[in-house]
Amino acid sequence: MSEEKVTVKLTINGEERTLGVSSNETLVASLRRELGLTSVRTTCDIGICGACTVLLDGLPVSGCLVLTSLCDGRSILTSEGLLEDGRIVDPVQQAFVENSAFQCSYCISCNGPNGPSTLERQSSPDNQGDSRIPCGQPLSVRIPPPRDRSSPICRLKPGEGVTTTMHSQTAERTEHAETSQTKIRIDGVNKHFEWTSSGVHHHVHALQDIDLEIREGEFLAVIGPSGCGKTTLLRIIGGLETHESGVVQIDDARVTGPGPDRSIVFQTFGLFPWKTVYDNVAFPLKMRNLPKDEIRERCEHYLEMVGLSRFPQSYPHQLSGGMQQRVGLARALATDPEILLMDEPFGAIDAQTRELMQEELMRIWAGSRNTVMFITHDLDEAVYLADRIVVLTRGPGRVRQIIDVNLPRPRWEYDVRSHERFAEVRRAIWDMLRGDLIEEEREAGMNVNSGT
Amino acid sequence: MSIRVPSATQINNDPRLRSIAHAVVFIAFLATWEIYGRLGNSVILPPFSQVITAFWDLLTSGRLFEALLPSLRLLALGFASGIAAAMVVGILIGRSRLADLTIGPYLAALYATPSVALVPLILVWFGFGTTGKVFVVFQSAFFPMLYNVVTGVRATPSDLMDVAKSFGARRWDSLTQVILPSMVPFIFVGLQLSIGRSVVGMAVAEVYLRLGGIGGLINAFGSRFITDYLIASILVLPALGLGLSKFVGLMERRVAPWKVV
Numbered sequence: 199m200s201e202e203k204v205t206v207k208l209t210i211n212g213e214e215r216t217l218g219v220s221s222n223e224t225l226v227a228s229l230r231r232e233l234g235l236t237s238v239r240t241t242c243d244i245g246i247c248g249a250c251t252v253l254l255d256g257l258p259v260s261g262c263l264v265l266t267s268l269c270d271g272r273s274i275l276t277s278e279g280l281l282e283d284g285r286i287v288d289p290v291q292q293a294f295v296e297n298s299a300f301q302c303s304y305c306i307s308c309n310g311p312n313g314p315s316t317l318e319r320q321s322s323p324d325n326q327g328d329s330r331i332p333c334g335q336p337l338s339v340r341i342p343p344p345r346d347r348s349s350p351i352c353r354l355k356p357g358e359g360v361t362t363t364m365h366s367q368t369a370e371r372t373e374h375a376e377t378s379q380t381k382i383r384i385d386g387v388n389k390h391f392e393w394t395s396s397g398v399h400h401h402v403h404a405l406q407d408i409d410l411e412i413r414e415g416e417f418l419a420v421i422g423p424s425g426c427g428k429t430t431l432l433r434i435i436g437g438l439e440t441h442e443s444g445v446v447q448i449d450d451a452r453v454t455g456p457g458p459d460r461s462i463v464f465q466t467f468g469l470f471p472w473k474t475v476y477d478n479v480a481f482p483l484k485m486r487n488l489p490k491d492e493i494r495e496r497c498e499h500y501l502e503m504v505g506l507s508r509f510p511q512s513y514p515h516q517l518s519g520g521m522q523q524r525v526g527l528a529r530a531l532a533t534d535p536e537i538l539l540m541d542e543p544f545g546a547i548d549a550q551t552r553e554l555m556q557e558e559l560m561r562i563w564a565g566s567r568n569t570v571m572f573i574t575h576d577l578d579e580a581v582y583l584a585d586r587i588v589v590l591t592r593g594p595g596r597v598r599q600i601i602d603v604n605l606p607r608p609r610w611e612y613d614v615r616s617h618e619r620f621a622e623v624r625r626a627i628w629d630m631l632r633g634d635l636i637e638e639e640r641e642a643g644m645n646v647n648s649g650t
Numbered sequence: 651m652s653i654r655v656p657s658a659t660q661i662n663n664d665p666r667l668r669s670i671a672h673a674v675v676f677i678a679f680l681a682t683w684e685i686y687g688r689l690g691n692s693v694i695l696p697p698f699s700q701v702i703t704a705f706w707d708l709l710t711s712g713r714l715f716e717a718l719l720p721s722l723r724l725l726a727l728g729f730a731s732g733i734a735a736a737m738v739v740g741i742l743i744g745r746s747r748l749a750d751l752t753i754g755p756y757l758a759a760l761y762a763t764p765s766v767a768l769v770p771l772i773l774v775w776f777g778f779g780t781t782g783k784v785f786v787v788f789q790s791a792f793f794p795m796l797y798n799v800v801t802g803v804r805a806t807p808s809d810l811m812d813v814a815k816s817f818g819a820r821r822w823d824s825l826t827q828v829i830l831p832s833m834v835p836f837i838f839v840g841l842q843l844s845i846g847r848s849v850v851g852m853a854v855a856e857v858y859l860r861l862g863g864i865g866g867l868i869n870a871f872g873s874r875f876i877t878d879y880l881i882a883s884i885l886v887l888p889a890l891g892l893g894l895s896k897f898v899g900l901m902e903r904r905v906a907p908w909k910v911v
Contacts, residue, residue: 438816481827485823
């Protein structure tokens with residue numbers, strides 16, 4: 199990989215300094231090398247690739263680059279290793295960083311729109327009274343291990359990555375989203391279901407002229423009243439269902455069936471009850487005829503990621519619903535898919551566990567950044583997770599509207615649920631769905647009346 | 651002093667009371683048999699003790715063992731071939747609507763025909779040799795298994811088939827990784843029913859198609875009205891059926907550990 203130098207302007211203790219940062223090393227390493235500073239720390243204010251703050255000896259620095267993987271608000275990199283809550287948790291991570299195993303990413307704008315970090319918040323005239331994004335409680339952190347990919351997920355990009363001007367989080371993210379490529383293109387897709395039961399012919403127009411573009415690396419939620427065909431849409435993309443007209447393309451190639459580039463997380467978990475947790479996760483890898491060692495490595499890795507490394511030999515029925523879906527998630531991730539299709543994955547899980555799982559999903563996704571299509575009927579879930587939300591109409595399913603969520607990430611870090619924007623988006627979606635739901639209720643009532 | 655009779659619920663819930671209830675009924679049954687046998691004609695119904703003596707004689711003289719060996723061989727041949735055929739045909743019918751429509755009716759017709767009625771035909775076709783007898787056992791084992799296999803194949807959860815397909819499973823993978831394991835409970839119900847029916851088939855084959863075995867023994871004692879030895883030989887059949895059926899049940903627990911909660 200070619201080495202590129204980026205110049206970063208820093209303000210340290212009121213003194214302006216310029217620093218050349220190589221794209222092949224971390225900012226922290228650069229700082230140490232060039233400035234001879236040993237006590238370099240980073241902490242993240244708004245989130246991954248959002249606005250971060252680098253602290254030098256406890257003081258914020260402006261104009262910075264931060265490691266994506268460490269932008270979690272609680273982990274602090276020091277010369278001694280990785281600190282969490284002031285305690286060294288993993289000196290080995292330090293070695294990782296120094297070997298450039300971590301990909302460096304651009305994180306822009308110190309003293310971001312909402313001031314410096316959570317941990318060492320300083321009052322400045324600019325952000326006083328600006329409490330749009332309350333700082334959440336620091337949470338436990340799982341650091342995604344380096345991914346073995348030919349193309350890095352995040353690379354330091356010259357010119358793009360460094361700026362000393364203040365950016366609004368929203369503008370930045372939108373800009374970022376627009377430059378990214380279309381991953382899945384759905385053009386004029388229609389789907390009908392026809393069947394005959396007890397002499398009565400049924401006909402359902404499930405999807406009508408669906409046009410949708412899903413961008414590379416985005417988290418797209420699809421929401422709509424029951425029977426709007428959202429699961430059908432997912433199954434069509436997954437290659438499990440055919441469609442009559444229109445085109446579904448992934449990277450400009452037509453979808454003709456399931457493929458290794460896509461993994462599905464099923465609403466009913468879809469675990470094989472006769473296979474152990476380990477064998478369930480290994481299933482897609484075995485289907486791909488991977489070597490045994492690699493299968494074992496990947497299974498252990500992903501079970502660890504979802505926090506199930508202690509239960510490889512358990513059978514699904516011995517696990518709780520939440521744990522079962524973790525297995526489902528590990529299985530889907532094990533193939534390292536470019537696209538993750540999630541069909542109401544947390545719908546059958548109790549509310550509290552669901553919230554935990556959403557948070558965990560956000561963390562995992564922050565490390566992998568695959569393209570995600572997430573079907574849900576839960577408004578809060580959609581707003582909490584997604585970059586964009588597609589609202590479908592009630593049967594036949596059509597795209598009613600696509601909403602940009604524009605909430606800061608990482609979402610688990612900030613109490614985005616009490617954010618004004620959260621309520622705004624939620625209300626907008628609710629207004630769209632409400633009419634459909636009332637109509638549905640009324641029709642259900644009519645069916646009951648005519649039946650009696 | 652009044653005797654407190656435990657209620658039905660109490661008996662159901664207490665394993666000790668349950669085994670006592672079993673023993674009481676069993677002893678009463680044997681006692682009735684013994685008394686009735688001693689009072690009446692011992693050719694019509696020999697007392698229980700006499701049957702036991704006869705059984706002991708069969709056992710120690712080696713005649714029972716001698717008869718059991720060819721019987722078990724016949725049972726094993728017919729059962730194994732019947733099960734194997736039922737698996738193949740059952741999966742075919744369960745998966746393919748065309749196969750169900752075309753060969754289903756013939757199988758149903760054959761199932762509805764009692765094997766005893768087929769005996770003369772089998773005699774004409776195969777004679778008194780092993781083939782004919784194996785065929786009778788085969789037919790007895792085949793059908794209970796077949797219909798369980800068909801039901802099992804159709805009961806394969808479609809969502810799990812989707813899971814397999816979405817992760818790149820081919821037809822053969824789907825069969826071995828999804829359909830077969832999900833069928834396991836049905837397979838074992840089929841095996842249990844089939845093994846019982848096979849013992850019946852075995853007896854029918856040996857009684858009507860002659861030549862040795864337990865059936866031959868029964869036939870020999872029956873035609874000479876040696877009732878105590880007859881009953882002793884007959885009792886081997888339910889013992890065999892129940893024992894094998896129990897064995898299959900134990901196997902299921904070994905084969906399907908995911909069902910143990």
